[in-house]
């Protein structure tokens with residue numbers, strides 16, 4: 130099994146900048162996950178917790194949460210952010226370095242989540258089923274698993290823009306005074322394997338005028354709605370709801386939107 134994390138381990142820069150990147154910083158998903166955590170009562174497991182963007186607000190809301198991630202760099206940023214929190218919040222958090230395809234935390238959770246497409250770093254069907262089976266075995270039967278992936282836009286995955294840097298985002302500055310502009314590029318699309326080879330490209334201008342180009346490259350597996358539903362059913366989950374956005378508007382209300390599955394863990398025995 131590879132140690133690949135979607136480029137989050139091989140690019141320490143990505144972890145350092147992650148919480149400042151505007152589409153990550155402003156992503157409107159935190160409330161949905163915090164509300165679900167409160168409703169569950171905890172403990173919660175976030176699979177692919179990264180820098181704690183969702184995990185820390187969950188702990189601030191009073192819910193014990195374990196974060197699992199394979200990238201030391203992302204976990205280091207999360208640990209540093211936690212140090213800024215009051216002791217009660219820190220004490221609600223466990224961080225574990227581990228692979229979502231193969232982990233055993235020795236306990237069961239009242240809610241498991243995979244916010245912001247972490248599951249799409251599972252490239253093969255074997256990785257996907259290993260991950261879902263591990264999640265299943267960590268959930269109290271009858272409790273909720275939220276799978277959060279994007280809904281592949283048919284126009285987007287066939288657009289005639291391979292190899293082009295597109296999607297310019299607004300410039301921002303880091304606390305160190307580095308100006309950052311970001312673009313994205315798709316180098317290849319394998320429509321049989323449903324894998325996109327994506328690059329997120331950061332152009333930095335340092336305070337001394339030096340310029341730098343940093344590339345976060347990773348493959349991403351896209352899944353269609355019914356494929357995901359079959360995969361979930363195969364791994365012991367009953368789909369209760371599918372939402373198109375983080376305000377819980379129903380699938381079909383916007384296109385492409387997201388695919389946010391609220392599922393219930395079935396007892397396999």
Ligand SMILES: C[S@@+](CC[C@H](N)C(=O)[O-])C[C@H]1O[C@@H](n2cnc3c(N)ncnc32)[C@H](O)[C@@H]1O
Pocket residue numbers: 133134135137138176177178179180181182183197198199200203227228229230243244245246247250
């Ligand atoms: C897009 S980030 C999402 C982070 C966080 N959930 C959020 O919402 O901001 C994806 C995360 O998945 C992690 N990841 C990728 N592959 C993994 C694996 N095999 N096991 C555990 N974590 C993994 C990455 O290190 C990264 O932190």
